[in-house]
Amino acid sequence: MAAWIWILLIILALVAGAVAGFFLARKYMEKYLKDNPPINEEQLKAMMLQMGQKPSKKKLNQMMIAMKRNAK
Incomplete structure (x- = not known):
């Protein structure tokens, strides 16, 4: 060839x-x-507690939605 x-x-x-x-x-x-998955609600809650924030259900949902939106 x-x-x-x-x-x-x-x-x-x-x-x-x-x-x-x-x-x-x-x-x-x-x-x-x-x-x-990169992070779930329990991990986010623990992270907020470590930072000294009191995680409410509304705040957790907002952060999860924001993270899912950023992941796309």
């Missing part, structure tokens, strides 16, 4: 590997974040 065919095949294999790697990594991260 000619050298230019080998070079073309190598470039095509690299591009296909990069595309496949991107989609596999994206799928893995989506599954990971679904199984292990």
